Amino acid sequence: MPETNFKGIPASDGIAIGSIFCYIPTKLEIPVCVAGSVDEEMARFAAARERARVELQGLYDAIEKRVGKKEASIFEAHQEMLFDPALEEKIREFVEIGQTAEQALVMATEELARLLAGMDDELFAARALDVKDVGRRVLRILLGFPDTALSAVTEPSIIIAEDLTPSDTASLDPALTLGFITAQGGLTSHSAILARTLGLPAIVGMGDGLLDNISSGTFIVMDGRTGEMILEPDQETIARYKQIKTQRDSLLQILKAAAEKDALTANGRRVEVAANVGEASSARDALEHGAEGIGLLRTEFLYLEDTQPPSEEKQYRIYREIFEVMGTRPVVVRTLDIGGDKPPSYMPFPDEMNPFLGWRAIRISLDEPELFKTQLRAILRAAAGYQARIMFPMVSDLDELRRARDIVETVKRDLALASVEFAADVPVGIMVETPAAAVLVDVLAEASDFFSLGTNDLTQYTMAVDRGNAKVSGLFQPLHPAVLRLIQQTIEAGHTKGKWVGMCGELAGMTKAIPILLGFGLDEFSMNPRAIPEAKNLIGKLTDERAREIAGQAMSFGTSAEIENYMKGILAAL
Amino acid sequence: MAEATIQVKHKVGLHARPAALFVQTAAKFSSKIKVKNLTANGNFVDAKSIIMVLTLGVMKDHEVVIQTEGTDADAALDALKSLIEGNFGEA
Numbered sequence: 001m002p003e004t005n006f007k008g009i010p011a012s013d014g015i016a017i018g019s020i021f022c023y024i025p026t027k028l029e030i031p032v033c034v035a036g037s038v039d040e041e042m043a044r045f046a047a048a049r050e051r052a053r054v055e056l057q058g059l060y061d062a063i064e065k066r067v068g069k070k071e072a073s074i075f076e077a078h079q080e081m082l083f084d085p086a087l088e089e090k091i092r093e094f095v096e097i098g099q100t101a102e103q104a105l106v107m108a109t110e111e112l113a114r115l116l117a118g119m120d121d122e123l124f125a126a127r128a129l130d131v132k133d134v135g136r137r138v139l140r141i142l143l144g145f146p147d148t149a150l151s152a153v154t155e156p157s158i159i160i161a162e163d164l165t166p167s168d169t170a171s172l173d174p175a176l177t178l179g180f181i182t183a184q185g186g187l188t189s190h191s192a193i194l195a196r197t198l199g200l201p202a203i204v205g206m207g208d209g210l211l212d213n214i215s216s217g218t219f220i221v222m223d224g225r226t227g228e229m230i231l232e233p234d235q236e237t238i239a240r241y242k243q244i245k246t247q248r249d250s251l252l253q254i255l256k257a258a259a260e261k262d263a264l265t266a267n268g269r270r271v272e273v274a275a276n277v278g279e280a281s282s283a284r285d286a287l288e289h290g291a292e293g294i295g296l297l298r299t300e301f302l303y304l305e306d307t308q309p310p311s312e313e314k315q316y317r318i319y320r321e322i323f324e325v326m327g328t329r330p331v332v333v334r335t336l337d338i339g340g341d342k343p344p345s346y347m348p349f350p351d352e353m354n355p356f357l358g359w360r361a362i363r364i365s366l367d368e369p370e371l372f373k374t375q376l377r378a379i380l381r382a383a384a385g386y387q388a389r390i391m392f393p394m395v396s397d398l399d400e401l402r403r404a405r406d407i408v409e410t411v412k413r414d415l416a417l418a419s420v421e422f423a424a425d426v427p428v429g430i431m432v433e434t435p436a437a438a439v440l441v442d443v444l445a446e447a448s449d450f451f452s453l454g455t456n457d458l459t460q461y462t463m464a465v466d467r468g469n470a471k472v473s474g475l476f477q478p479l480h481p482a483v484l485r486l487i488q489q490t491i492e493a494g495h496t497k498g499k500w501v502g503m504c505g506e507l508a509g510m511t512k513a514i515p516i517l518l519g520f521g522l523d524e525f526s527m528n529p530r531a532i533p534e535a536k537n538l539i540g541k542l543t544d545e546r547a548r549e550i551a552g553q554a555m556s557f558g559t560s561a562e563i564e565n566y567m568k569g570i571l572a573a574l
Numbered sequence: 575m576a577e578a579t580i581q582v583k584h585k586v587g588l589h590a591r592p593a594a595l596f597v598q599t600a601a602k603f604s605s606k607i608k609v610k611n612l613t614a615n616g617n618f619v620d621a622k623s624i625i626m627v628l629t630l631g632v633m634k635d636h637e638v639v640i641q642t643e644g645t646d647a648d649a650a651l652d653a654l655k656s657l658i659e660g661n662f663g664e665a
Contacts, residue, residue, distance in 0.1 A: 086623035115629045
């Protein structure tokens with residue numbers, strides 16, 4: 001039989017090669033019989049509930065030992081639901097009108113689960129599944145079935161199921177589980193999260209009918225990164241995936257180890273590797289990828305998602321949540337960076353020939369001081385007790401910077417007068433993204449506590465190229481000698497003035513640029529969270545001396561193509 | 575009967591750990607304890623039922639009304655109030 005390919009949603013990275021175990025839960029059919037007295041039926045329920053409690057405690061202990069307290073806590077929650085007085089009361093109501101304990105249990109759990117499932121908030125609605133899971137467990141015990149068929153897995157297998165509940169996955173032995181594939185479920189489903197925690201490959205959302213055409217024992221290959229499943233692969237396919245698996249496993253191990261540690265060069269100099277974050281929820285993602293801070297917190301999303309500017313309270317809450325997630329790690333908050341290319345609906349924008357050279361970023365903030373002050377108040381208040389920094393975008397002139405700082409001081413005075421708690425010592429710096437700022441770093445240092453290079457705009461303004469225009473976008477070359485010179489000058493001038501210099505543009509996360517930037521002495525690299533493990537790994541392979549040699553050599557070339565070519569050779573040899 | 579209105583400041587509202595703590599605290603008392611979400615203007619539910627407390631959908635900054643009735647009504651109300659006001663033991 002030839003290979004057959006299926007594709008689902010990739011939910012957890014990794015490759016598994018092996019036989020499948022199709023998990024089809026026992027069908028719990030309630031036999032038709034006459035109910036006993038109310039006391040008899042309630043006593044049967046109470047006895048089954050007690051056995052369910054013992055099972056759940058056993059699952060809690062096993063998962064706590066195997067995975068952790070947090071993952072086990074779901075079974076603590078299940079025990080609370082098991083003994084919920086509302087559940088017992090509902091069951092009693094149904095028993096009193098002549099139902100058996102089994103029928104009453106099913107009706108009661110369905111009714112309560114429906115109440116939860118109908119809630120607007122997804123987080124609350126998701127708890128309906130837990131109520132059902134608890135109900136199913138008690139029903140299974142009432143009917144006299146043993147605990148879940150997944151304990152029947154006796155050799156290493158890939159588990160395929162319609163869907164997996166927390167109770168199902170808890171009885172799995174991770175040593176015998178190669179991966180999960182489910183017909184239902186999404187990226188946030190229980191099995192997807194558990195697979196990531198255990199480091200097992202998983203594919204979810206394969207679609208209905210997954211289990212119709214396959215049976216236990218079939219040999220398959222699954223790729224949790226692409227979401228592909230290959231049934232009965234030929235020898236060639238197996239060999240290919242075995243090779244990919246070996247390579248990826250060893251690379252993942254290296255990268256994981258690198259991400260967990262602070263970034264150090266091969267000679268032991270500490271370099272900060274941080275994340276660029278564009279919404280509140282990605283701060284956790286950044287931490288998971290090993291971010292030592294947030295080097296760029298974009299705040300535009302707050303201004304573009306609504307039909308009115310965000311209130312101080314709303315901003316405060318969102319900033320505060322991010323600071324709390326990051327704890328003692330630094331967070332650089334960039335103030336409003338919008339322009340006529342993407343105007344918010346509530347702000348009248350002039351018609352502009354070229355919005356990228358127009359009314360945008362700090363220029364808007366200075367013209368709309370109330371909008372600016374609201375944001376600064378929210379940041380300064382939320383920063384109390386945390387390591388926040390404020391950064392102005394698109395500064396091109398010392399006067400602009402002085403005026404912006406004056407507004408910061410005014411806001412601080414107002415807050416102090418109103419006896420509102422705020423952070424008085426937040427460092428204030430600028431993004432270096434105009435050539436004007438890059439050549440004036442020594443002058444701007446008067447009023448800037450730090451500098452962070454924004455390489456996308458710096459490249460666009462230096463090369464005078466619109467990268468959205470296909471006719472000229474080839475000139476958008478962040479490794480162009482002109483751009484690199486400005487970067488080098490910025491770092492040197494900043495250091496001469498005793499300021500730290502970071503980078504939050506795309507270049508900071510590109511392996512072909514990192515050795516050069518390290519050689520220039522860049523203090524902080526801020527990037528897309530997913531690029532962090534590889535960047536840390538690369539930094540750890542280079543000494544400062546070697547990086548300086550590479551940077552020196554790179555700067556001797558006259559074109560971006562030559563530099564890229566040279567860097568390709570350097571990276572291949574590392 | 576004792577009654578109090580309190581704002582829930584915890585970031586997840588009455589969900590997950592805060593909801594569990596709330597119900598566990600209520601269960602320690604013999605009094606009848608009822609709670610409702612004033613912000614969503616729903617009905618009173620049994621404060622000792624985790625499922626019913628979850629159905630209130632109490633989110634951050636929502637106000638809840640707690641009613642206690644029984645021999646330890648005042649102690650129960652105090653315990654639940656200080657649990658919410660102390661942000662469920664989190665800073």
